Amino acid sequence: MHNLGDRVKVTNNHKMKAFSGEPNIFTPTRPEESQAELKVENLTLKFGGITALNKIDLSAHNGELISIIGPNGAGKTTLLNCIAGHDTAREARISFNGKDITHLSTHHLAKIGIGRTYQNIELFQSMTVLSNMMLARHAHYKYNVGQASLFLKNVRNEEVRHREVLEELIDFLEIESIRKEIVGSLPYGMRKRVELGCALALQPKLLMLDEPFAGITLEEKEDMVRFLVELNEAWNQTIILVEHNLSMVMSISKRVAVLDFGVKIAEGSPDFVQNHPQVIKAYLGDVS
Numbered sequence: 001m002h003n004l005g006d007r008v009k010v011t012n013n014h015k016m017k018a019f020s021g022e023p024n025i026f027t028p029t030r031p032e033e034s035q036a037e038l039k040v041e042n043l044t045l046k047f048g049g050i051t052a053l054n055k056i057d058l059s060a061h062n063g064e065l066i067s068i069i070g071p072n073g074a075g076k077t078t079l080l081n082c083i084a085g086h087d088t089a090r091e092a093r094i095s096f097n098g099k100d101i102t103h104l105s106t107h108h109l110a111k112i113g114i115g116r117t118y119q120n121i122e123l124f125q126s127m128t129v130l131s132n133m134m135l136a137r138h139a140h141y142k143y144n145v146g147q148a149s150l151f152l153k154n155v156r157n158e159e160v161r162h163r164e165v166l167e168e169l170i171d172f173l174e175i176e177s178i179r180k181e182i183v184g185s186l187p188y189g190m191r192k193r194v195e196l197g198c199a200l201a202l203q204p205k206l207l208m209l210d211e212p213f214a215g216i217t218l219e220e221k222e223d224m225v226r227f228l229v230e231l232n233e234a235w236n237q238t239i240i241l242v243e244h245n246l247s248m249v250m251s252i253s254k255r256v257a258v259l260d261f262g263v264k265i266a267e268g269s270p271d272f273v274q275n276h277p278q279v280i281k282a283y284l285g286d287v288s
């Protein structure tokens with residue numbers, strides 16, 4: 001039917017994968033450590049005369065992979081920016097695990113467990129894969145100088161823990177062979193995977209991904225799907241996935257919200273939304 005793009009197969013072998021060594025970063029010691037319940041109410045954002053988002057209500061439940069789709073310019077990136085605290089001129093009420101987070105800074109939001117990737121990759125291109133991931137993690141898990149000089153043992157333990165987390169992630173994302181490569185020299189699809197690694201380095205409770213499949217090969221898409229499905233199904237990672245095409249999310253999301261011109265025009269199962277007249281109209285009118 002209308003502009004639904006490539007179909008990507010989802011294999012079941014993700015359920016077979018297991019990590020060697022302990023501790024496992026995807027298994028929190030207490031369930032509440034990974035708890036993620038997001039509620040966005042009545043979100044409106046205007047850019048001059050353009051209403052980029054119009055009275056959006058959206059929720060993401062703990063352990064869910066919810067997809068947000070819509071044609072170019074629908075407001076998907078703006079919605080992620082609003083949740084992540086970038087577009088602060090918005091009107092809204094946003095809560096996370098029952099706490100009002102509407103006015104928290106991006107830094108604070110990252111600290112309480114809201115992580116994301118960007119539509120146009122934001123990595124340090126002249127640094128290695130490992131350095132990018134270390135920087136991503138250290139940006140939010142810094143010990144202060146006083147601690148560093150007074151409690152060297154604690155700091156060392158913390159360093160060991162950081163290393164363990166990064167090594168597990170490198171193992172999980174199958175990027176062992178490129179860990180020392182300069183990011184700018186990698187194929188685009190690999191850079192997307194490294195960006196996912198940087199977002200995961202923070203061990204976010206809620207992971208928001210802005211078009212992780214855009215511009216990558218079919219094989220890379222299948223790998224990306226496999227990682228996301230495993231993160232969600234095997235490790236209970238809560239994910240908001242922004243994607244242009246409905247077909248990409250059909251097999252991996254149980255719930256899909258559709259934006260068009262800043263309005264949420266439909267929400268429900270993939271089958272429900274793909275047969276929704278307004279959704280069909282929005283996509284038929286999309287020439288991209």
Ligand SMILES: Nc1ncnc2c1ncn2[C@@H]1O[C@H](COP(=O)(O)OP(=O)(O)O)[C@@H](O)[C@H]1O
Pocket residue numbers: 047050052070071072073074075076077078079
């Ligand atoms: N910083 C900005 N200033 C002005 N207009 C913007 C800005 N960011 C986005 N927009 C506009 O908001 C609308 C939604 O954009 P965006 O969220 O990027 O859409 P999507 O991610 O769904 O393609 C578009 O009309 C876009 O031109």
Ligand SMILES: [Mg+2]
Pocket residue numbers: 076077078119
């Ligand atoms: Mg976008």
